[in-house]
Amino acid sequence: MTFALYEKSGRVATVTLNRPESRNAIATQADCDDLTAALWRANDDPEINAVILTGAGAAFCAGGDLKAIRERTGIGPRATPDGTRANYRRGVHSIIKALAEIEVATIAAINGHAIGLGLDIGVICDMRIAAASAKMASSFVKVGIIPGDGGAWILTNAIGASAAAELLLTGDTIDAEEARRVGLVSRVVADDQLMAEARKLAERIAVNPPRTVRLTKRLLREAQHSRLHDVLELSAAFQALAHETADHKEAVDAFTAKRAPKFTGA
Numbered sequence: 431m432t433f434a435l436y437e438k439s440g441r442v443a444t445v446t447l448n449r450p451e452s453r454n455a456i457a458t459q460a461d462c463d464d465l466t467a468a469l470w471r472a473n474d475d476p477e478i479n480a481v482i483l484t485g486a487g488a489a490f491c492a493g494g495d496l497k498a499i500r501e502r503t504g505i506g507p508r509a510t511p512d513g514t515r516a517n518y519r520r521g522v523h524s525i526i527k528a529l530a531e532i533e534v535a536t537i538a539a540i541n542g543h544a545i546g547l548g549l550d551i552g553v554i555c556d557m558r559i560a561a562a563s564a565k566m567a568s569s570f571v572k573v574g575i576i577p578g579d580g581g582a583w584i585l586t587n588a589i590g591a592s593a594a595a596e597l598l599l600t601g602d603t604i605d606a607e608e609a610r611r612v613g614l615v616s617r618v619v620a621d622d623q624l625m626a627e628a629r630k631l632a633e634r635i636a637v638n639p640p641r642t643v644r645l646t647k648r649l650l651r652e653a654q655h656s657r658l659h660d661v662l663e664l665s666a667a668f669q670a671l672a673h674e675t676a677d678h679k680e681a682v683d684a685f686t687a688k689r690a691p692k693f694t695g696a
Contacts, residue, residue, distance in 0.1 A: 433461040434468040435486075441479040441636035442629065443472040443534075450487025453543055457495035457504050462521035466528045473532035476695050479643050480632040481532075483555060484539040484625065490564065491548025494522075496573065506578075522547065522579045529554045530651065533644035535635050539628035540564045540606075540615065549614075550581040553588050556647065557631065558615040560606040561624040566614060572601040587654060589613040639677035640695040 433456075435446040445468045447454035449461075456462065472481045485491055498504025505521045507514045529536060529551065538555035544566045552558055552566075560566075568585060570577045577585075577598065585594035593612045597604075606618045619627045635643060645668045653661050672678055676696035684691035 433464040436468045436471060438475070438478070440633075441477055441640070442482065442632040443475070443478050443480075444482045444484065445469065445472070447483075447485045447491050450485075450489070452495060453489035453492035454485040454487070454548070455492040455495040456522075456525075456547060457498045459505060459517075459521045462505060462525055466524045469525075469528040469532055473534050476640060478534050479636040479638065479640050480535040480537060482537045482539055482625070482628045482632055483552070484541055484628070487542070489542035489548075490538070490540045490544040491551060492543055493546030493548045493569075506575075518578050525551060526554060526580050526584070533647050535632075535643060535647055537628050537632055539624050540566070541621070541624055545603075546570055546577075547579050547581075550577065550579050550584045553614060554584050556650070559617045559619060559624065559628050559631070560609055560615040561621040562606055562618055563621050564606040564609070564615075564618075565603050566606075566609050567601060567603040568597040569601040569603070571599060637693075639675065639681065639693045641675050641677065642672055645672055 431448065433448055435448045437444045437446070445465070447465070449455065456465075469481065472478045494506055495504055499506040502508060505517065508517050536555040536557070538552035538558045540552050540558060540560040542561065542564055544552045544564065546567070546569055549566050549568055568577065568581055570581070582594070582598060585597060588594075589612050596602075606615065609615045610618050617627070649661070649665060649668055652664055656664070677693045680693060681691050
């Protein structure tokens with residue numbers, strides 16, 4: 431069964447983690463490959479401006495599959511520490527890197543439990559909306575491991591060092607409203623409105639010029655770890671590219687003529 435379902439509608443792609451019987455836990459390297467491939471598929475489609483990432487059933491993602499971890503058959507430990515390190519780098523890290531590097535906008539629609547790796551996959555998305563019933567935890571410490579998926583960086587960048595430390599060192603589970611309060615998500619909506627609200631947000635992004643959306647997304651990512659001087663230089667370079675696009679000319683012409691623009695991605 432395909433772990434990551436892919437659906438395209440207009441300029442929006444929806445990627446759905448599809449193992450509801452295990453709360454969409456990530457069990458195998460094939461699961462990692464499947465999700466990574468779906469994300470890059472969206473990125474490589476010039477018609478796509480935004481991706482919604484969500485889970486099938488009652489959960490977003492329960493993280494790593496503990497049964498596979500215990501049996502050393504999945505995404506975690508192997509026979510030796512070197513083997514384990516290589517396993518993480520090949521599998522789990524490929525998902526995180528894809529979410530960090532793709533140039534289309536990403537929206538996590540967190541429809542239920544987002545635990546451990548599942549939380550970090552959601553939080554590294556550009557925007558996060560949670561269903562009212564969602565629960566979240568960075569619970570690695572509860573099972574005697576650390577966030578091997580880069581969660582220490584992901585959470586610190588999202589909510590600051592102190593709030594991230596509290597989540598990581600306690601392993602506590604929080605509800606959607608607390609997640610909104612600390613900045614893990616920007617909005618909490620009724621369960622039955624989650625995908626509709628995520629779609630509305632995606633559509634607000636998707637109506638904009640595709641190349642400009644991607645340049646802006648890349649600039650946002652680079653700004654997370656760059657000096658102002660470097661961001662200014664990159665901004666000038668990206669702006670030089672944007673000024674030469676047909677969509678920029680169309681946007682200016684449409685504004686001047688007081689009509690709706692028609693963007694082509696050129």
